[in-house]
Amino acid sequence: MKISIIGTGYVGTVTGVCFADMGHQIYFVDIDQKKLNAVNSGKSPFFEPDLDELIEKNRKKITTTMDISEAIKQTDLTMICVGTPQKRDGSSDLRFIIDAAHTIGKALVNNDKYHTVIVKSTVLPGTTGKVVQPVLEQESGKKAPVDFGIGSNPEFLKEGSAVKDFFHTDRIVIGANDPKTKKTMEDLYKPLLAPIFTTDIQTAEMIKYVSNAFLATKISFSNEIGNLCKANQIDSYEVFQGVGMDKRINPHFFRSGIGFGGSCFPKDIHALIAFAESQAIDTKILKAVLKTNDDQPQKLIALLKKHLDIQGKKIGVLGLSFKPETDDIRESRAIPVITELLVAGAEVIAYDPIAMPEFSVLFPNILYTDTARGVFTADAIIIITEWPEFSRLDYSGKIIIDGRRILKAKREAAVYEGLCW
């Protein structure tokens, strides 16, 4: 199949390159020529394991252009993969989706072939049907699903393992209100041999938000219980190992500690809360999930203060990205922790294998070191991200406050405090 991917951000690039690897011809469209140049030169526009190799391998099946009309003319299916950033009030900003819909709609005017438009960006229920579809219809003068297909196909990729997740997903969710779009999408995904769940468009949109909200709820729940375990000298990881053996519960996403960050969980939960509030529906659990998450960094600092008066002391920070295998620092727990350390008058020295360039834009005035060992000149060390290399360091003789449970640090440190264990 020939597929246009609108937006070479994280979702678009991974999805497009993986479809190319499945044998499809991909047209990447972006307003940022730099991102397209990166793809053209066989490189991912951002760090993601395995992606460079996959782009290089599939270069012949990849075309890049800034011209949506051209891409649509050449293809049968378009996936909208542009960003939906968070607005000040927590709701999502649909500007990029609406812009894309206008341009796609115009391109559909002179397009004789049947074309299917799929929204892959994370959008609240109703967006594809009540916002995107009317714009497409108005601009093209055509009607869905008679003249073009429309559907939703939320993504469940995780940063740092996105390529693997694409090919080995637990499920594919397709939202389609007509049989033709449903069949197009099911045929596209069939070769992956993953369970396909097909439903209507609104439900598919909701599944994406509820999945992220539930995962974040599991994390905040594990943190709340973890704080209680810590106060009673109980290891929350052992507790959740035992709890997770119940198939109704399952053992995943109970890694208690410093909390969740990234571009998805915080943003999506804020959007879901705003969505509910716009209908006068209260979401007590979701609000508590965010509040628990916001409080964990404070608890880490409190543990540090138990062992050290941090005013004027040098505090080392291991890990700045929101999770390992990415240089993404959006909503990283390193941000509130370092802010708090600076407010308390500490000097901060930080290390991350790949996120330091990004982080130094946000925090230009802290010290950075080229090696993890460089952090060990500090009076005490905080662990924020569980990069594999942190499990090979020698922690002997140090004060370690651990937000992510590095067992080697637990065994070796002179003073060790795990956040929830």
Ligand code: UGA
């Ligand atoms: C998340 C979801 O896991 C994906 O399924 C979804 O597609 C994606 O959001 C999205 O909406 O695009 P991602 O944000 O890349 O993926 O990363 P996760 O691995 O889910 O981790 C999110 C945060 O939760 C990280 O800060 C991680 O350290 C933290 N976390 C995760 C915990 O604190 N404890 C856990 O047990 C698991």
